[in-house]
Amino acid sequence: MSHGFMRGLLLLALALVLGFALMGFEMLGSRYLYPYFGGGINTWASLIATVLIALMAGYLIGGALVDRTMSPRLCGLLLVIAGVYLFSIPWWVDPLFAGMLTTVGDGMAGIILAAAILLLLPLTLMSVFTPFAVRLLLTSVTVGGRLVGYVYGVSTIGNVLGTLIVTFTLVPMFGSRALTMVFAAVTAACGVVMIVWDRFLRGEPS
């Protein structure tokens, strides 16, 4: 198999895994928010808005970065940072939210702030990956449309699987804290892959 094919496969695999983890974190986020802010449509609105803002910010930042450097290593580093942040959540989330409840309250401001603290930074860093993947795969403009389609399609399949499998299978089996740490480790591992195979992913023969 050609070098280009393997590279494409690796990037799409990363898109799938990161898409899975990203929506997994959105679903897990609800488990962290419920005990403090209740389980209403308002909690979900805050979570969904936070994730969408993170996607937007990540796409913008990632697009700007990749045009400047095209460095898989940089993208990998951001994923590692996201993983470390997410891994730390179970240690600080409960005291922080309990404190917020008494200071900010459980109104709209409180829930949105809590969801943002929980997920905005790491999910932004995770979605930086998408423009990186597109740019790294883009060898010719004539296949540009299909490439963008593949990256978004595969990443969205990851989103769908993450949403459903996390909710219906993984949370009931393992609990939310353990899953958070596993997904955080997986995210960081994706980053390490990009750092280690930096030259390969750039398209240079390794």
Add this chain to the structure above:
Amino acid sequence: MMRIRWIGLTVALAALAAMPALGQSGLLETRESLYNNIFIFGDKDTVTMTFGQNKRYYTESSMSLPDPGALTVAYTRLMTLGIAYPPKLERILEIGLGGGRTVSYLSASLPDTSILAVELDKDVVDLAKKYFRFTETAKLRTVVSDGRAYLIRDPAKWDVILIDAYRGPFVPFHLLTKEFYTLAKSRLNPGGVVVQNIEPSTMLFDSATATLNSVFRSVDLYDGGGNVVAVAYDGPSLPQSELLGRAAKVQAQYQMRYDLRTMAADRRVFQHPKGKVMTDDFAPVETLRAIEQRNEKWKEQTEAPR
């Protein structure tokens, strides 16, 4: 991601559209609140508050119009038995107002007791006032808040905490975990009790009672005809003679319409936890309540009081 939500929304709208077609007459008002789809039904004798979900209506509260002071649902009468346990009755907290019949009954019977009802849904409070003759007084107040969030913020202590927070068929998971009960316990005066309405027809019952029992040393269960009422408290299980004595004393003092002594006589003591303890981390409520069990099976986990 967006696709899934649209499908969900479509299904929800279809279910909502199907609901008024179920052939129920006497629909007085429908309200889609931030948290629930609330349907108020009424005829010349009864008014009922229901939450619609899965094309079904789940009764949250019911009131007899000729006799509004009556507690028409068996388990709500048993919820009031909680007042027989503690050494004093200065402050009672209820999580989950519904139509407000239980707290109205308690407030009318215990005029010197401060009662606070914490209700998540502001529209439920409005509808309780509109249809269920619920009125706030200096001694009977409401706060609109999630029950657990309220307990975290308010360090005040209570003699009885009544928990009857159902959203349709389900109790939200964060009101069933060890962390929640630990919080509730920290808000009890010495000798205080937590009283919770638990639905016994699924495996979730086993986990809910085991979780209660992991925080409170003693748990008494009462058969409320379809629902089970749990009374949880710290310290060793009360001898039945002691509980009956306390019930008789409170009964004599307040002349409760639903005799505490009669209800206390049906006590079962929870002795054999079977379910897995639920925590904020691990609370597979959806899975547990999917597994149905025979309604009377819960009694196997109890013993007669001594």
